[in-house]
Amino acid sequence: MPTVAILGTRYPDFSIEQEILEGVTIVGGAGDTPHDIVDLTNGADVVIAGSRPRFTAGVLERMTPRAIVRSGIGVDSIDINHARRLGFWVAYVPDYGTEAVAFHTLSLVLAAMRRLPQSDRLVKQGSWGFAELRPMHLPSTLIAGVIGYGRIGQRVAHLLRSVGFGSVIAHDPYQAEAETDLGALLATADVVTLHAPGPDDGSALLGESELAAMKEGSILVNTARGTLVDASALAAGLAQRRPRFAALDVFSPEPPNLSLFAGVKDQLILSPHTAWYTEETQSDLRAKSAWEARRIIEGEEPLHPVVRPEEAS
Incomplete structure (x- = not known):
């Protein structure tokens, strides 16, 4: 048998x-x-x-x-x-999993934009007001950048447009309609979402220099692969507000070593590799x-x- x-x-x-x-x-x-x-x-x-x-x-x-x-x-x-x-x-x-991952990505984008985890924590601690949550902006004033433009990346781009982002740009060397240069996307986008397989050699797509090139105050969302982002470089980047917030569903290794992020935990939104799940x-x-x-x-x-x-x- x-x-x-x-x-x-x-x-x-x-x-x-x-x-x-x-x-x-x-x-x-x-x-x-x-x-x-x-x-x-x-x-x-x-x-x-x-x-x-x-x-x-x-x-x-x-x-x-x-x-x-x-x-x-x-x-x-x-x-x-x-x-x-x-x-x-x-x-x-x-x-x-295209729909599940795309909607999870959008959920993380909106949670970071509206500071929902921080709002929840502040109210539970007895605080009232939004001074610590500033600044927030409408999607129509922001640029979203999608890295990796396959099934999931394209669906995420559609959802971002549907909630009113002023512009959605994309980078993917294998897709003609996603022709924005990676460096230009990182420097321009207020929100960056990752949906790429990553370099063939297993190195991080976003390391110290790429994160330093991100727009100050930006948001990074990764629902693709933990190896796409250098964790130590991300912790350092968050301290410099490049990006200001990171929403992560995938890590390397899993479960993640959160001690790297001890000083920037309030700038993180984390989920346990569940973007794919319904x-x-x-x-x-x-x-x-x-x-x-x-x-x-x-x-x-x-x-x-x-x-x-x-x-x-």
Whole structure:
């Protein structure tokens, strides 16, 4: 009987997967360490993986299965080049969560603009008034900059326009309609949202120099990948009000090391990597991941392959 190992998810059970993977044994676990991944996948045919398990070259070498379905959009948790050399199947699920992530992004933008966490804290502490919350501005007076203009970035841009932003500009080297230079966007935008995969070498897209170039008093929102922003540089930038506020749903590592932000915590809005989540989105993601695993087991090509076995070198 084929076996599928499901690692690094936060699902209460595997009922959705069991329905699709009828006749398949399902095992599950955290996959937080290399040993854990190798042990849990021993004897499996396919791995379905959340974002936390890290499939390094060493892990890939020791794994029994030669197929990974990344249950999500990004594959930066997998050493793709080594997986290709070893003849793996690697597939992913790019077509889920657009609405959930876009609305979470908009929620963070508006919460930062209206200083909602700070307002809540002040009132609960017995304060009344808004001197500490100044300045606030209408969206119509502001410029929003969207970095990464794929499905989610385009939806975020649409939502920002719908709430009345005076201008929405975008940067994406792979999209002709997102031609604003990155430096110009950072220097111009009052609100910057991130939806990009990040540099191929794993370095931060926004480091010390990029953050220093941001408009003073601006807002940075990241619902894409924690590695896009250098955390130490962001802490230093917040102290200089470039940006003034950061709203983050993703971190590197996860959970984050918040000691870096000890002096600027009031300038942060944080959520625990939940931008993707609604009940509907989670069900959709789980079903699509399970169907990809089933296709591989049955000898078919997955709908969204990243690496194919015939690419082995």
